[in-house]
Amino acid sequence: MSERTNEPRESVCPFCGVGCGLTYDAERGKGVGWRGAVNTRGELCPKGVAAFEHVDHADRLRTPLIREDGALREATWDEALDRIETAFGEAIARHGPDAAFFFASSKCTNEANYVVQKLARALGTNNVDNCARLCHASTVAAMAERFGAGAMTNSLRDLTEADVFLVAGANPAVNHPVIFRSYLLPALKAGTELIHLDPRATATTDAATHHLPVRPGFDIPLLNAMAAVVVEEGLVDEAFVRERTTGFEALRAFLDEVDVDAAAEQTGVDAETLRTAARSYGSADRAAIFTGMGLSQHHCGTDNVHALLNLALLTGNVGTRGAGVNPLRGQNNVQGAGDVGALPDRLPGGRIDDPATHERCATEWGFDVPTTPGLTEVEATHRFGEDVRVAYVFGENPAVTEPNVSRVREKLASLDCLVVHDVVRSETVEFADVVLPGGTWAETDGTVTNTDRQVQRMRAMADPPGDARRDLDVLGAVAERLVGEGFACDGPEAVFEELTRVSATYAGMSYDGIGTGSQRWPFPEGATEGTAVLHEGTFASGSTTADLRIVEHVDPVDPVGDDELVLTTGRILEHYNSGALTRRSGTLVRLRGTDALQIHPGDAARRGIEDGDRVRVANDRGMVELAAEVTPGVRSGTVFCTFHFADPLVNTLTGDTLDPVAKIPPFKHSAVRVTVAAADN
Ligand code: SF4
Numbered sequence: 001m002s003e004r005t006n007e008p009r010e011s012v013c014p015f016c017g018v019g020c021g022l023t024y025d026a027e028r029g030k031g032v033g034w035r036g037a038v039n040t041r042g043e044l045c046p047k048g049v050a051a052f053e054h055v056d057h058a059d060r061l062r063t064p065l066i067r068e069d070g071a072l073r074e075a076t077w078d079e080a081l082d083r084i085e086t087a088f089g090e091a092i093a094r095h096g097p098d099a100a101f102f103f104a105s106s107k108c109t110n111e112a113n114y115v116v117q118k119l120a121r122a123l124g125t126n127n128v129d130n131c132a133r134l135c136h137a138s139t140v141a142a143m144a145e146r147f148g149a150g151a152m153t154n155s156l157r158d159l160t161e162a163d164v165f166l167v168a169g170a171n172p173a174v175n176h177p178v179i180f181r182s183y184l185l186p187a188l189k190a191g192t193e194l195i196h197l198d199p200r201a202t203a204t205t206d207a208a209t210h211h212l213p214v215r216p217g218f219d220i221p222l223l224n225a226m227a228a229v230v231v232e233e234g235l236v237d238e239a240f241v242r243e244r245t246t247g248f249e250a251l252r253a254f255l256d257e258v259d260v261d262a263a264a265e266q267t268g269v270d271a272e273t274l275r276t277a278a279r280s281y282g283s284a285d286r287a288a289i290f291t292g293m294g295l296s297q298h299h300c301g302t303d304n305v306h307a308l309l310n311l312a313l314l315t316g317n318v319g320t321r322g323a324g325v326n327p328l329r330g331q332n333n334v335q336g337a338g339d340v341g342a343l344p345d346r347l348p349g350g351r352i353d354d355p356a357t358h359e360r361c362a363t364e365w366g367f368d369v370p371t372t373p374g375l376t377e378v379e380a381t382h383r384f385g386e387d388v389r390v391a392y393v394f395g396e397n398p399a400v401t402e403p404n405v406s407r408v409r410e411k412l413a414s415l416d417c418l419v420v421h422d423v424v425r426s427e428t429v430e431f432a433d434v435v436l437p438g439g440t441w442a443e444t445d446g447t448v449t450n451t452d453r454q455v456q457r458m459r460a461m462a463d464p465p466g467d468a469r470r471d472l473d474v475l476g477a478v479a480e481r482l483v484g485e486g487f488a489c490d491g492p493e494a495v496f497e498e499l500t501r502v503s504a505t506y507a508g509m510s511y512d513g514i515g516t517g518s519q520r521w522p523f524p525e526g527a528t529e530g531t532a533v534l535h536e537g538t539f540a541s542g543s544t545t546a547d548l549r550i551v552e553h554v555d556p557v558d559p560v561g562d563d564e565l566v567l568t569t570g571r572i573l574e575h576y577n578s579g580a581l582t583r584r585s586g587t588l589v590r591l592r593g594t595d596a597l598q599i600h601p602g603d604a605a606r607r608g609i610e611d612g613d614r615v616r617v618a619n620d621r622g623m624v625e626l627a628a629e630v631t632p633g634v635r636s637g638t639v640f641c642t643f644h645f646a647d648p649l650v651n652t653l654t655g656d657t658l659d660p661v662a663k664i665p666p667f668k669h670s671a672v673r674v675t676v677a678a679a680d681n
Contacts, residue, residue, distance in 0.1 A: 009459035014441035017329035019450030037518035045177040053585035061437035062466025085481040087417030091389040097124030104130040104342030105395030106334035109446030111495040126374030133377040138301030138662035148541025153324030155532035161322030162288035169294020173203035210277040215268040217556035223307035225263035226278035235282030237316025247548040286322035297667040300554035319535040329451040336449030344374030349503030376663040385414025397578035399427040403665035405651035437468035454518035558671040575644035596629040614677035622652025
């Protein structure tokens with residue numbers, strides 16, 4: 001880093017939800033791990049090592065910008081804030097508070113997200129959401145409904161005691177590498193079996209005992225068939241089912257009708273492999289599920305997860321060490337952003353329709369809190385320029401990450417005023433009317449909550465460059481203009497203390513208590529670390545039982561024509577989400593600077609495609625061109641690429657038909673035509 005660098009301090013990696021302890025090695029000029037709460041040996045993946053490279057990048061936003069005569073020009077903070085005050089004031093005066101929408105950020109701190117959601121509510125709207133909507137909203141919805149908490153049921157540490165891991169729709173070897181290397185692999189070496197449910201054979205599959213290469217969109221019949229085998233072969237944990245569940249007889253009657261062989265054929269999985277995997281999971285003393293976006297990012301994502309929860313409940317694998325259902329969260333603070341209420345139907349610590357939560361917030365905040373749930377992120381973009389007139393985008397890049405993104409770009413341009421608060425000139429900045437330069441993770445004090453509910457502290461090691469300000473200072477200045485001086489924002493520790501008063505989830509935690517370790521929620525009085533295993537004896541819902549439920553298959557929303565393939569998207573090790581930060585890291589770009597379309601050799605041959613050919617991928621929503629990577633690692637009928645590169649803009653192809661419960665889009669299933677690019681030219 002530069003002359004702005006202060007003392008290297010113990011912070012947390014800004015990328016994924018693993019939450020590795022990260023600091024700066026000035027001599028070597030790169031990130032190094034410290035022995036954090038998760039990476040206890042100081043291990044990092046390449047993204048953590050390169051995490052400082054965007055901090056001083058030439059593309060850093062160093063001064064506010066405002067749009068004038070169609071172009072962005074440098075401005076003072078007063079000019080930028082004046083523009084926001086006028087635009088938001090006029091929109092709300094004319095159309096009411098729901099004319100405003102706030103994107104919070106699952107890669108920013110709990111404190112910043114808390115302030116964003118409080119600001120929205122102070123203006124009188126629940127129109128606030130974060131990009132959890134795009135990744136695990138369905139997992140959270142299903143788990144919250146059945147168990148009472150939308151989070152990992154177990155801790156990483158106790159999960160190493162499992163006899164079997166079922167990894168469903170996730171590739172932790174690549175996407176959560178420190179969890180894979182430091183928690184899963186040692187257990188696998190000690191004899192734990194791994195069942196991998198994924199349409200692709202990935203680095204995770206290399207370590208698997210059984211691979212179920214499911215057709216995208218057919219997870220429910222596969223999971224139902226596994227549950228049917230569990231019942232058929234007498235592997236139900238009868239005592240657990242009797243004491244901790246309801247609805248068994250109805251589910252058993254439903255599963256009795258499942259034809260396992262037919263389901264295997266429907267889902268594209270070998271029937272014997274399916275039976276063996278189900279037997280392995282069902283007969284294990286302790287079986288732990290890890291679930292990822294392969295299950296959640298469908299228009300039936302909530303039902304997919306409900307089917308998965310049935311398996312865990314039928315076999316008694318909930319509320320005990322080495323078991324449970326454990327969503328591998330994406331961004332470094334996606335868990336925390338939801339916990340602190342940056343969601344349209346939740347306040348800090350509870351649902352918007354829970355009177356006690358409501359009263360707690362209203363009392364602490366001193367204003368009436370709106371009671372009608374707001375719009376979710378994708379719903380809101382559909383209404384930009386209509387009833388939603390102004391938007392504040394904090395640390396997200398919707399011009400790349402939203403589904404059917406060509407449409408979203410048109411909608412961004414149709415707003416009366418788009419404010420983008422970010423650290424680099426992202427693609428969304430190009431649609432902004434006002435740009436506010438914030439602070440990177442390395443310039444930030446605050447807390448983040450990782451995938452296994454551990455709250456850790458980030459510590460600033462540098463000052464923001466130029467006129468850029470730390471996020472809480474930016475948000476405080478905006479709030480002062482929009483709701484007046486009573487909106488206190490007195491630094492991260494004071495905000496965290498307020499959070500602990502408002503939210504029972506964070507009650508009892510403190511900066512001092514977290515120190516250079518972590519505190520995990522729930523955090524009972526007198527605890528030092530927090531609760532590792534949820535739902536022991538009683539579910540977080542307060543009930544001693546959770547229901548078993550019948551889950552029917554839902555056809556994929558994009559019908560796949562004879563000449564079409566199913567596009568599924570995901571991540572790679574070297575880049576992260578929209579790539580706004582990782583594409584600005586020289587090291588990561590050198591490791592992987594372009595995208596490729598993985599296609600099965602049979603599908604490639606039928607289209608005259610050879611490895612390395614430029615191919616055109618198209619559907620009614622859009623078209624992209626990229627190189628073909630011909631590989632048997634992706635199942636026939638399916639193609640795969642990432643969404644990290646704004647060019648090609650892969651989300652022009654993805655659809656925006658939403659899951660009816662979680663309102664998550666179906667990123668994992670888009671019908672596309674794939675042709676050699678030259679053939680069409
Ligand atoms: S595993 Fe995740 S948190 Fe750890 S260094 Fe890599 S990106 Fe950062």
